[in-house]
Amino acid sequence: MQLRRRPDGYLWLGTEFGLLRFDGVRNVLWQPPPDERLPSNYIVRLLAARDGTLWIGTSKGLASWKGGKLTQYPALAERFCA
Numbered sequence: 001m002q003l004r005r006r007p008d009g010y011l012w013l014g015t016e017f018g019l020l021r022f023d024g025v026r027n028v029l030w031q032p033p034p035d036e037r038l039p040s041n042y043i044v045r046l047l048a049a050r051d052g053t054l055w056i057g058t059s060k061g062l063a064s065w066k067g068g069k070l071t072q073y074p075a076l077a078e079r080f081c082a
Contacts, residue, residue, distance in 0.1 A: 010022060016043070038056060041058070
């Protein structure tokens with residue numbers, strides 16, 4: 001399990017079942033915007049950057065979450081997952 005705090009105040013937890021957001025009281029399963037998804041729900045790494053970006057490493061690739069926008073990096077998937 002990976003655990004990171006972002007400047008938004010939430011504590012983010014990466015598990016083999018998905019990405020969770022903890023607000024200090026409860027865990028909520030994070031849902032991506034409609035018609036978007038993470039490369040995999042199996043989260044292996046999290047990094048909370050100073051600029052507020054949450055970098056999400058999954059078993060099948062890399063994504064980032066910032067300002068309500070999910071971005072995938074398919075060109076890095078093979079290198080990241082190797």
